[in-house]
Amino acid sequence: MTLLVPLVLHALAYGSILALAAQGEVLAERAGVINLGVEGLMALGAVIAVLATDASLSPWLGCLAALAVGAGGALVLGLATINGSANQTLCGVALTFLGLGLSAVIGHGVAGLPVVVHFASWPVPGLSRLPFIGQLFDQSPFVYLAFGLLPFLCHMVLFRTRFGLSLRAVGENPGAADAVGIPVRRFRLGAVVTGGALAGLAGADMILSVMPVWSEGMIAGRGWIAVALVIFCGYRPVAAAASSLFFGLVMSLSFFGQAQGWPIPPAVLNMTPYLGTILFMIIPALLFPRVRRLMAAPAALGTPYFREER
Template sequence: MENSVWIATLAAAITAGTPILYAALGEILAERAGVLNLGVEGMMLVGAVTGFMVAVRTGNPWLGFLVALLAAGLMAAIFAFLTITLRANQVVTGLALTMFGTGLSGFLGKPYVGIPLPLSFKPVAIPFLADIPLIGPVLFRHDPLVYLTYVLVPLLWYYFYRTRPGLNLRAVGENPAAADALGVNVFALRYIYVIIGGMLAGAGGAFLSLAYAPSWLENMTAGRGWIAVALVIFAVWDPVKALLGSYLFGGVDALTYTLQAATKIAVPSFFLKMLPYILTLVVLIIATRQTLVKHIGAPGALSIPYDREER
């Protein structure tokens, strides 16, 4: 009985960490290209509400997921235009994007509060793999959007470290002037990766409203976008470490429910709900210190607008 409780908790950790993972992978792409996008929370919210709206009207969650990607990608494109073309301050623009996304999602989603989703993403057990003791129930009894991350993470890792385009991406984030001198189109690549990063943030939001808790509630991301931004630092801009970190945060989130059910000591529920955010602050402080000590951290040109004339 005790084993089944912990297996369920570990499986819940993966589910709870998946929206953070999507958003963190998107932010890694943007930051690897040298662009700091603090609008992750806003893009997640827009992805969540647009995906839910389309899924309710069409009865097709996959179509809702696709629209969520496009909507968040459009927001990222606006951010890219302001910060890459107009060279606006990336921090201020990202915060404005979060506020805009929060307000827009609340406005668009107001008529959909309390409306049930006709068809959502359901867990699908993978034959044979789901029957493996311990590992099977934890890893292979999830919905398709979770399985998608199992493919996405190794693909991104391979892309970053084993391909020429991945090398160009890292070069653009580390030294855009040198990359430009070698014929790499810095502006185009930054646009591409910021937009793709925004689409992944939208995927994280859509996962919340179409799979994790099939419904729409205002501000339903509950700070997960900010956790994803912090996680990028903790993961030192590496997709595999981002996966492990996302599941760690998801595990803390899932553990709160286990503690509420299992503990004999009356622990206030609001204190347990604080744990993921407390962990975020602790990890951010520790990871930042380690980054400074080991001199492994953000791409060299992160948050610095590139001007070809100043090469």
């Protein structure tokens, strides 16, 4: 029990970063657009959050700035791929490299310096005083958002509203959606921009809550893991949150293993999240045919749409 509670606390913190980015990617891919620029948008969101927070002394303004830069980067991607029919994979990879490089340049002056102010934890009245598990209800606002409000909201919008039905139709059969009057490009662009904003917010979560010191390369592949989680969870927001918590636990184990002096080389412990991503993408699909069906992508994912091609 002594080790279990800190381990779960770390899993919630690290998992919230993945959950925010993954749920944003769920929205984009449900609409038929692959955003492989999540890693770069997270890096940009993190460094802009640092600069905005240091300038304003308000982490809330830092979050708004991260949301804006994430949405702006995704808007550029959306205009290129949705309106301009550019290759989604190439544009996404280019956005990742652009975001990583630009964040390194912008953040050069604050590298290694702690953020002036960051988010404090929000204790839940009553629950935070419980013995043993009370600390689980004394988390940053990002944790409550990533594992509570956002998955529920995304699920309700996607599967319980007419808007969500239209969004999923755009990702499955844009020609049919267009035929009944659904503005395909507008839906796709809105989903991509929303997903990009959440990727920027995930970067802000990392710098304003989990690791309040900016350093180049601090995102360390978490954006790619978030993209993989979307496939693993079958493009479902609640499952994305649960999968993110699991991978947050895997990441925490690597840190705890080094801190506890486990007889495992640090390099092996550091690679466990990425190894786990590969294994959990391959093994369930190989062993369980039903899992392959659940992990099936939207039919029009990655395919540009033009009305004259209907």
